[in-house]
Amino acid sequence: MIQHESADASDPLLVADTLCKNYGRIAACRDISFSLYRGEVLAIVGESGSGKTTLLQLLSAQLAPSAGRVSYRMRDGIMRDLASLGEAERRFLFRTDWGYVHQDPAMGLRMAVSAGANVGERLMAVGWNNYRDIRNTACSWLERVEIDVDRIDDAPRTYSGGMRQRLQLARNLVTEPRLVFMDEPTGGLDVSVQARLLDLLRNLVNQLQLAAIVVTHDLAVARLLSHRIMVMKGGRVIESGLTDQVLDDPREPYTQLLVSSILPV
Amino acid sequence: MNTPAYNFAYLDEQTKRMIRRAILKAIAIPGYQVPFASREMPMPYGWGTGGVQVTAAILGPSDVLKVIDQGSDDTTNAISIRKFFEKTAGIATTTVTVDASVIQTRHRIPEAPLREGQVLVYQVPIPEPLRFLEPRETETRRMHALAEYGLMHVKLYEDIARFGQIATAYAYPVRVNARYVMDPSPTPKFDNPKMDHCPALQLFGAGREKRIYAIPPFTSVVSLDFEDHPFARYRFDAPCALCGAEDSYLDEIVTDDHGGRMFVCSDTGYCESRQRLGHRGTEPAAPHRESANDPA
Amino acid sequence: MTAMIELRDAEKTFTMHLQGGVELPVVRGVSFQVGAGECVVLSGPSGAGKSSILKMIYGNYRCDAGHIGIHHHGVKVDLATAEPRQVLKLRRDTIGYVSQFLRAVPRVAAIDVVAEPLIANGAARPFAREQAAWLLRCLNIPQRLWTLPPSTFSGGEQQRVNIARGFISELPILLLDEPTASLDAVNRAVVVDLIDEKKRAGVAMLAIVHDDEIRAAIADRVVDVTTFAASA
Numbered sequence: 074m075i076q077h078e079s080a081d082a083s084d085p086l087l088v089a090d091t092l093c094k095n096y097g098r099i100a101a102c103r104d105i106s107f108s109l110y111r112g113e114v115l116a117i118v119g120e121s122g123s124g125k126t127t128l129l130q131l132l133s134a135q136l137a138p139s140a141g142r143v144s145y146r147m148r149d150g151i152m153r154d155l156a157s158l159g160e161a162e163r164r165f166l167f168r169t170d171w172g173y174v175h176q177d178p179a180m181g182l183r184m185a186v187s188a189g190a191n192v193g194e195r196l197m198a199v200g201w202n203n204y205r206d207i208r209n210t211a212c213s214w215l216e217r218v219e220i221d222v223d224r225i226d227d228a229p230r231t232y233s234g235g236m237r238q239r240l241q242l243a244r245n246l247v248t249e250p251r252l253v254f255m256d257e258p259t260g261g262l263d264v265s266v267q268a269r270l271l272d273l274l275r276n277l278v279n280q281l282q283l284a285a286i287v288v289t290h291d292l293a294v295a296r297l298l299s300h301r302i303m304v305m306k307g308g309r310v311i312e313s314g315l316t317d318q319v320l321d322d323p324r325e326p327y328t329q330l331l332v333s334s335i336l337p338v
Numbered sequence: 339m340n341t342p343a344y345n346f347a348y349l350d351e352q353t354k355r356m357i358r359r360a361i362l363k364a365i366a367i368p369g370y371q372v373p374f375a376s377r378e379m380p381m382p383y384g385w386g387t388g389g390v391q392v393t394a395a396i397l398g399p400s401d402v403l404k405v406i407d408q409g410s411d412d413t414t415n416a417i418s419i420r421k422f423f424e425k426t427a428g429i430a431t432t433t434v435t436v437d438a439s440v441i442q443t444r445h446r447i448p449e450a451p452l453r454e455g456q457v458l459v460y461q462v463p464i465p466e467p468l469r470f471l472e473p474r475e476t477e478t479r480r481m482h483a484l485a486e487y488g489l490m491h492v493k494l495y496e497d498i499a500r501f502g503q504i505a506t507a508y509a510y511p512v513r514v515n516a517r518y519v520m521d522p523s524p525t526p527k528f529d530n531p532k533m534d535h536c537p538a539l540q541l542f543g544a545g546r547e548k549r550i551y552a553i554p555p556f557t558s559v560v561s562l563d564f565e566d567h568p569f570a571r572y573r574f575d576a577p578c579a580l581c582g583a584e585d586s587y588l589d590e591i592v593t594d595d596h597g598g599r600m601f602v603c604s605d606t607g608y609c610e611s612r613q614r615l616g617h618r619g620t621e622p623a624a625p626h627r628e629s630a631n632d633p634a
Numbered sequence: 635m636t637a638m639i640e641l642r643d644a645e646k647t648f649t650m651h652l653q654g655g656v657e658l659p660v661v662r663g664v665s666f667q668v669g670a671g672e673c674v675v676l677s678g679p680s681g682a683g684k685s686s687i688l689k690m691i692y693g694n695y696r697c698d699a700g701h702i703g704i705h706h707h708g709v710k711v712d713l714a715t716a717e718p719r720q721v722l723k724l725r726r727d728t729i730g731y732v733s734q735f736l737r738a739v740p741r742v743a744a745i746d747v748v749a750e751p752l753i754a755n756g757a758a759r760p761f762a763r764e765q766a767a768w769l770l771r772c773l774n775i776p777q778r779l780w781t782l783p784p785s786t787f788s789g790g791e792q793q794r795v796n797i798a799r800g801f802i803s804e805l806p807i808l809l810l811d812e813p814t815a816s817l818d819a820v821n822r823a824v825v826v827d828l829i830d831e832k833k834r835a836g837v838a839m840l841a842i843v844h845d846d847e848i849r850a851a852i853a854d855r856v857v858d859v860t861t862f863a864a865s866a
Contacts (some may be wrong), residue, residue, distance in 0.1 A: 094570045110719060161484045183492075184470075187499055197495065198488025202500055204564040226499050268740040272667065275739075279754060301718050313720045315693060322695045328649035332653060 084146060086252060087132065088113050091141035093189050094127055101127040104306045105141070111251065111307045112282040116295035116316060118331070119305035126256060128305070132286060133173055134163050145163045145252075168195055172245030172253035176260045178237035182229050188215065188240055189225040197247045214243040218273060235266035239273065246277065255287040259294055271297050292335055296320055300332070304328050344426040347394040353377055357395035357550070361541060369514030370482070371465050376548040384443060386450065387545030388421060389461035393442045396457060396541075397423065404428045404438035409446040409587070409604035416444075433607045445508070447529040449586045449608040449634055452538035454555060460523045462544040467511045467521040487519050498567055507572060513560045514553055522559075528571045528587045530623035533559040578603045579621040580610035636705055637667040638807050638838035639691060644700035644714065646686055647864070650674050659685050659864030664700065666857050670806065673829060673839040673852050678859035684842045685734070687859065690714075691840065693721040702730060726755060732800030734811045736792040737784040743779040745770065748798040749754060755803065762802075769798040773824055778794045789816045791855070801828055810841040814848050826851045 085108035092105040102124045109115055117125045129239040130136040132143055134155040143155045148170060156167070167173070175181040182191055193201075201207050213223050227238050238258065245253060258274065259267040275298060278285060288311040289295055296304055296316055303313040304327065312325040323329045345351065353375075360374035379387040380451040397403070403423055407416040411433040418441060420431050432438050435450040442459040452458060468478045468588045471489050481487065490511055497505040510527035514520050516578035522533060523542060533540065533553060540553040553559060561569040586608055588601040600621055636708045644664040650656045661683040668674045676684040689695040690713075691702055697714035704711050706728045713724065725731075730751075739747065748766035753759055770780060773794040779787065784795045800808065810829075814822045822845075829852050832839060843849045849856070 113719070115724075117572035160480075164480075164484060183471075186492060187496055189499055190495050193495055194488055194492050198486060202491075202565045204495065204567050207495065207564075208499070271741070272741045278424065300722055314696075315696050315721055318696060318718075321689070322648075324649070324696065329651050 081112045083110075083149070084150075085109060086146050087154070087286075088144045089132060089141070091251060091285065092128070092131055092138050092143065093140040094124075094131055094136060095139045100308050102131060105131075105310055107303065107310075107313065109252075109284055111284055111288065112278075113287045113301060114278055114283075114287060114299040116299035116302045117286065117288045117305060118289060118290060118292060118295050118302060120331075123305040124308040125305050127308075129254055129256055129286065129288045133167075133171065134158070148251075156282075167249045170250050170274055172242075172250045174238075174241055174245060174253065174255040174258050176257040178229070178234070178241040181241040182237060184230050185228055187228055188220070188232075190238060191229065192243050192247050195244065199248065208246065211243075214247050215240075217277070218243045219269075221249075233260055233266075235270060238262065238270055242273070242277070246281065249281065251284060253283050253285045255285060257289055257291075258287065259289075259291070274298060292331065303330065345398075347397045347423065347427040348380075349377065349391065349394045353391075354395040357391055360550045361392065361395065361552060364541070365539070365554050366549050367518070368553050368557050369512075369518030369520040369551060370553045371549040373548055374550050379545065380422075381418075385464070386415065386442075388543030388547075388550070389444070389459050390419060390422070390543075391545060392459045392476045392541050392543035392550060393423065393440060394497075396459075397427055397429060399427075399429060401439045402437055404432050404435060404607070405443075406441070406446060406448065406605070406607070407444040409448075409498070409589070410606045412606060420493045429505060430461045434611065435605075435607055444525075445524045446587070446604060447525055447532045448558040449583075449603070449605045452532075452536055454537040456538040458536075458538050458540045460525075460540065460542045462521070462523040462549070464547070464614050465521060465542070465544040465547050465549040467509075467519055482518060485517065489515075490519055491564070494562060494564065494567075498564070501529075504563065504567055504569075504630035510563050510569075512564060515557050516560075519562070520551060520553075526572070526587055527561065527569070528573055529563045530559070530569070531571065535559075546597050550553045576601045576602050577619060578609060578612075579619045580623070581609045582619040583609070583612055583617070636670055637703070638670050639664055639668040639840060640701075640703035640705075641667070641687075641691070641705070642701040644687070644690060644702055645698045645864075646683070646690060646695065647698055658764050661859070662699075662830045662863040662864045664862045668838045668840050670805075670838050671833055672854040673833055673841060674855045674857055675841050675843055675853035676859050677849070677856050682813060682859045682863065684859050685811055687862075688731075688811050688840065689841060690727060692809055693725065694731075700786045708844055713790065717761055728805055729807045730800050730803060730805040732797055732811060732813055734815065736784060736796040736799075738783065738792065740785060743781045744775065744784045744787070744795050747784060747795055748802055751799060762866045765802055766798065769802055770795070772828070773798055775819045790818065790821070794821060797825060797828070800851070801832070804835070806837055808837055810839060810843075812842055812844065814843065814845060819828045822848060 087105050087109040089105055091273050092102055094102040105128060117128060119125045144152050145155055168326050189208055189211040192214050193207040196207050196210060212225060215225055220236055220239055229240055259270055287298055299316045302316040302319050302334050303310045306327050312319055312328045320332055322333050339489055340570060346374045360372045364372045379390055380386060402444045402525055404418045405420040407413040410416060422627045423429060435448040444461040467476055468481060468489055471493055472478050494504050507519055509524045510530055512520055512522055535556050537555050539555055542551045563569040577584045577591060578586060578588060580602050583603055589604045590599055590601055592599050639665050642754050645662040646660040648658040664687060678684055686695055690697045695714055698712060704713050704724055706724055746765055748769060749762035752762035752765060770816040773793060775794055784792050797813055814825050
């Protein structure tokens, strides 16, 4: 069994190096560079059209960059340029070491298949061949995301929005990924449901030592979930740093505008 | 009356060449679905055009053809297809499995063991085993290319969760040569073990979907399952009422309006061979059933 | 005595872009030290920059110039120029901060709010909750409130939860921003006792207190922040 990199928590897990993405003359992302470490949650905030979703797709190898590169440290400790991975490797990574949580859970789930099968699919994809083991693992994950285990054989079509989103989480986390990408994970949910989901996310991130990149337009979500934050505007990162520092002591004009625009409750 | 002149086995030689190329590719990659230019045949899609094209491409003048439909030589479709080849190829036909060199079948594998040199041609409606779980063709092609078959197990998992056991009774997915997952056509899962290391060549034709696939002789064919829910054949627990066979796949035949029924071999040729050898069951004859040897 | 905190010519200016780029200098030339086992109190009128200094030391505010030395695992680290990762490590292992107001996370029970710093550092949940319970008891938070989220508590109760959360870990440096502001006499005394206990344990503390009596009870030294006033 390959030994996990306990000593190498000091080495970055994901490195973006002058990433650019152009669509014709439009620069959707410009010169984005940063490093992400194990157990860190990075929030990418910005308004619509800032390029944050494009950036998330570049980082998760769903889009190829126009310039620059993204490197990821595989489980064997070797740093690999994502562009150099073969399609089979990339898809394998996406199913095992990475998670991707969509804003709309229906995009990240098989709606017509039972919850247990949704959670178990990744396991079956990596060769688990014992029905009882798969089902028991699915049960324990449903408990962890606070879904009543009695619903394991129901299809997510019968679930509420909040339950679907929690099921999407379970489906992504069952293979114990080290890096999770989240695209507006609480978008579209009722406020009380959001609170519950955020609480769950916080706990899971801590317990599993997950690294996560969370795209959100909601600064409160960023403050609650993330250690570090990047503020994007017009495809560029205009400010970045510790989340509480950037939100409490914003330096750039745009950041100050964003922070001051939050309506008080 | 004007008798039309047909090329041997109806198809033109160029089409046969194209189909043979597809067959060769299919044999070279067991279980892989090879696209082919399916022709318009004188029967509509859904009536076996894929099987007919494969048979037409491989028939030679000295071949002996058997055609069965759900195991029976004497259903409308089996008779139509057999007559079609009698007319367009003039080859000999038979209902006895061991005497045939080419057997075209819809949804059953004959009970009599096949031997080296025989070819079994299956009629296939939907060749893609993943189709009902993943409707996108682009995605299923990728899954086959990358051998990503987790989804197939999802289907089996769902069955066990819902019915307590793997409920798929026919078209039970198999893994061929430890590589491609394949739909064996809607044969009952009872027949799956016959495909494994079969001495005959097995060819599969889907006319509407335009795919040909193949299992070369003596190739491993393993039915998918879970280690704690292993694959099990299913069979009515009764001997054939006509010939007494205890190991053949049975059809249930309703005999009257009061719930009366009897179980007889689905493979009529097998049943009749056994009766000719003197084996008997509890019934003298099936009601409303004509022997293939009756005058048409 | 090792200086656990060492500021040298630290400086802070706010630039308000939304008000036409107005610059508000807060402090400059901030230089002082805090040693292990002592409690230094920052004094000065409102707006003099006491909170800002405290927040700079925690990394919550940026330091525009100068040097903020923190004694971390036996090595001096300059927090003013540290990478975000480094600051996170400092907060986890070395510097604790008790803010003026509790930032209440929705849905989390008071006892878990207090236990969280220990759990985040790897302690087992039952043990962490035991420690949390002990502190909450010291601070006179009734047990029936422990399983409720503090967002519904009174200001004083929230502040006591905040203090418990700040005091639960064994961090060598503690920053306290008005720890007794909304408390009654009984609980003020409890906080003074807790601070004394930390002093005895060798923790370096930097505090802001307005109450003269409390200042007299806890301060080993007073630093007058008006000496660092940025010239207008």
